[in-house]
Amino acid sequence: MTTEITVPADLWEGETEGVITAWLVNDGAEVAQGDLVAEVMVEKAQYEIEAPATGRLSIAKEEDEVVSKGTLIATLES
């Protein structure tokens, strides 16, 4: 089963774009639901993105790429 990791709509106030500043897991690694996987920065504030499910991570948006709320940044295969 494939689960998408998208930027949650309630992660920050407003519709400003953000940037992925760090992936805290390697592409292809196994992660558990609730694990912290990435950091997104919006106007000097940093937000955390957790894995919504357990599975094998496949990164779709690399560090330094611009993201909006709802952007698909990775998928999880289980």
Added chain:
Amino acid sequence: MTTVTKSASRKLTIARAMAEATAQEMRVDPRVFVMGEDVGPLGGVFGNTRGLFDEFGPERVRDTPISETAFIGAAVGAASDGMRPIVELMFVDFFGVCMDAIYNLMAKNTYFSGGKIPVPMVLMTSTGGGYSDAGQHSQCLYGTFAHLPGMKVVVPSNAYDAKGLMTAAIRDDNPVVFMYHKALQGMGWLGTEKGATVAVPEEAYTVEIGKAAVTREGSDLTLVSLGAGVHHCLRAAQALEAEGFSAEVIDLRSLVPLDRETVRESVAKTGRLVVVDEDYHSYGVSGEIIASVAEHPGCRLRAAPKRVAYPDIPIPFAPTMEQWALPNADKIVAAFHQMLSES
């Protein structure tokens, strides 16, 4: 606080690695506490105290007024009285307002007391530029702190070393200055250096203060650097490999004590030395490294050594001017080409 993944591939930014090392030591040692500007609920402007306030509260994670002399002086007193404070000087550039507390108190009290009063504290401070924060927020000043006896000085280039050096610094009975480069913190607005975010074990461990690392092995040239410069060297080594040259990269990790042996051994093998330093060119780390090689009786340099360092000017604010002044991989490659043309 969200738990970071437990898989073997778990990576941390340097900011998170520093916070994790601090939290782990605070859990086992009630003498350890943190003081500084915005280290509390904000988690540090560079992210390195994130989560500590929530876990340990305002008694052990203390936001201070903007008076570096007062809180660094207070930390010296606390350390002299048996505590193990970690204090943050937000930008190393601010050392001018508190150097008496740092250098006449923190660094010397152990000596003045004949060793009876150790000062086991960590002074952590941010270094480096590249994001147009101008001349009073962008310096490295590695040479300034390493020059003055009485303090250990460490400079990590990646999150693994940052965690191990921070743990070692907290456990050390001497004052340790922990200098972290802003571009390596994993905070986007300061620049992103992917190579600094690496796999970090969850359990506590130390990286010995005073041991350099051979980050990449090579046979034609030795590149010596620290902090962000290590990543410039690794990119330069890759570019040189495409030209058929094999560059060894040494990450000093610690300036005091300085691991001269590892540098000398490498240069004995390669015969060529380029030192890369984001601190000022003159009277600094680059000159010390070259002198440490040249003054050794076993020195066998095949070419005059070179340095790629910051020009002797205050850091410019204009982005084009600042980028012109900073060390980078192209400048390192050019220095090596010039070395070959001269020898």
